[in-house]
Amino acid sequence: MDQTKQEEEYGYDLFPERNKGKFKKGSIAESLFTFNHKCQVMLQFAMETSKYERCVLSSARSTVFKDRHFSCEECDGTVSGGFDAASSQIVLCQNNIHQQSHMNRVVTHELIHAFDHCRAHVDWFNNFRHLACSEIRAANLSGDCSFSNEVARFNFGLKQHHQECVRGRALRSILAVRKISRQEAEKIVDEVFDTCFNDHAPFGRIPHGNKDARFAYRDYKNRDRYYANL
Amino acid sequence: MDRLEAAAWKPPRACDDYLTEFKHCKSLWNRFQQYYTYGTSPSCQQWKEDYYTCREWEKHQSTEAKELLQGSEQKRVAEQRKFTPVWELRQNPPRDWHMPLNQEKPQDS
Numbered sequence: 641m642d643q644t645k646q647e648e649e650y651g652y653d654l655f656p657e658r659n660k661g662k663f664k665k666g667s668i669a670e671s672l673f674t675f676n677h678k679c680q681v682m683l684q685f686a687m688e689t690s691k692y693e694r695c696v697l698s699s700a701r702s703t704v705f706k707d708r709h710f711s712c713e714e715c716d717g718t719v720s721g722g723f724d725a726a727s728s729q730i731v732l733c734q735n736n737i738h739q740q741s742h743m744n745r746v747v748t749h750e751l752i753h754a755f756d757h758c759r760a761h762v763d764w765f766n767n768f769r770h771l772a773c774s775e776i777r778a779a780n781l782s783g784d785c786s787f788s789n790e791v792a793r794f795n796f797g798l799k800q801h802h803q804e805c806v807r808g809r810a811l812r813s814i815l816a817v818r819k820i821s822r823q824e825a826e827k828i829v830d831e832v833f834d835t836c837f838n839d840h841a842p843f844g845r846i847p848h849g850n851k852d853a854r855f856a857y858r859d860y861k862n863r864d865r866y867y868a869n870l
Numbered sequence: 871m872d873r874l875e876a877a878a879w880k881p882p883r884a885c886d887d888y889l890t891e892f893k894h895c896k897s898l899w900n901r902f903q904q905y906y907t908y909g910t911s912p913s914c915q916q917w918k919e920d921y922y923t924c925r926e927w928e929k930h931q932s933t934e935a936k937e938l939l940q941g942s943e944q945k946r947v948a949e950q951r952k953f954t955p956v957w958e959l960r961q962n963p964p965r966d967w968h969m970p971l972n973q974e975k976p977q978d979s
Contacts, residue, residue, distance in 0.1 A: 703968075705968075708968070708970075708971070727971055728964070728966060728967050728968075728969075729971075756957075757964065758960070758963045758964060758967065759959060759960055759963075760955070760957040760958060760959050760960055761957055761958045761959075761960055762957055763957075769956055770956060770957055773956040773957065787902075787903075787906055798905070798906060799905060799906075799909045800906070800907065800908060800909040801906060802906050802907040803907065832956050834953065835953040835954060835955065835956055836956060838952065838953050839953060839955070840950065844950065846903075846907060848899075848900075848903040848907075849899070849903075851894060851899075855890075855891065855894065858887070862883060862884075862887075865880070865882065865883075866882045866883065866943075867882075869879055869880055869881065869882045869940075870882055870940060870943055870944055870947065
């Protein structure tokens with residue numbers, strides 16, 4: 641069937657609730673049998689307190705509304721979230737996100753995709769270079785590849801390990817949602833890596849922690865004065 | 871016109887921002903992060919110089935200080951833009967960003 645083929649080709653099979661939910665939205669069954677409520681609460685907390693998100697949200701030219709642009713759903717496998725360009729929604733996998741810090745990170749990661757979608761003509765479905773670029777940026781800037789997160793995954797590396805991690809995670813993300821060979825994906829990531837790794841919008845730097853994120857936000861608030869006096 | 875411009879100009883950042891950036895740059899945390907990301911040590915000297923230049927400008931409003939600061943910041947901006955983007959930037963955000971979602975087919979309760 642055409643729709644199934646398309647679902648697999650674009651990774652929609654990882655997000656089975658995108659087209660048909662198991663439980664009716666807002667039903668008691670949904671509350672009882674899923675982590676939907678917990679997901680909503682963590683999302684609210686993340687949007688209110690995370691310094692990373694504050695930066696991305698305020699600099700995106702499109703306003704982001706929690707109820708319209710976020711959706712907590714059950715997902716397949718170990719995927720934590722996704723950005724659905726077709727519906728302009730960020731999907732959060734309520735069955736795979738159980739800690740606030742993880743939620744913060746996933747939301748930041750997906751917001752970077754949303755940010756790219758809003759500021760550029762990103763061809764998510766047909767242009768692998770665009771997809772790779774956004775994945776590189778999201779892995780780079782969301783804290784996915786922080787030293788502590790890598791150590792928690794038992795990836796012990798030091799010198800320039802951040803870049804290795806970004807490359808690896810971008811590759812994994814692409815392979816998870818598109819049917820291409822590993823070699824092809826690696827080639828594409830290599831092609832766009834330098835450009836995309838150095839694109840730090842909207843932070844202006846790679847935010848390694850809250851202080852970096854605070855300084856990035858300060859720069860954002862100061863942008864009018866900055867560019868007027870350059 | 872020039873005099874008006876000169877009167878209106880002020881450093882791109884508050885002087886204290888240069889100082890805090892310098893301190894943050896030199897911190898152990900940041901030095902570790904720089905090594906973890908780039909395999910090098912950070913170069914923080916420019917922040918310190920910019921701080922002193924900024925203070926100098928505050929005291930004397932000298933053209934030299936102004937030009938030094940502008941030069942330094944322009945260099946920073948150029949560093950950020952050193953790459954060719956992979957995609958074309960939009961003039962306006964996507965039109966369907968706020969479009970309502972297709973409602974699910976009504977389920978018989």
